[in-house]
Amino acid sequence: MVGHWESYEVIPQCNTPNGFMKCVLRLSQGGANMMLRDDIGSLTVGKKADVIILDRNIEDQLKNDVYKVHQIHVEKTYLDGKLIHSIK
Secondary structure, three states: OOOHHHHHHHHHHHHOOOHHHHHHHHHHHHHHHHOOOOOOOOOOOOOOOOEEEEOOOHHHHHHHOHHHHHHOOEEEEEEOOEEEEEOO
16 A cells, blocks of 8 residues: 555656656555545556546657657546547
8 A cells, every 4th residue: 555655755766767657656546545445546447537648658758858748738538437528
């Protein structure tokens, strides 16, 4: 279980190779654990999901030019598994 302080320890790992996805995963699961929720926190069958689909791979953008990460756009947004926004 990832708690409040363990989440802060994960943040510096975001700048390591493959660290961004590990960071997102730990913080997602940590938030769910802190709220004592087992129905959120990971993409697992039967759990609720809030998901965004981006127009490019954010990890590649962070590795290539972190100063252009603001140019990434959200193409689709799912809230509780339902599509609520789409630019296409």
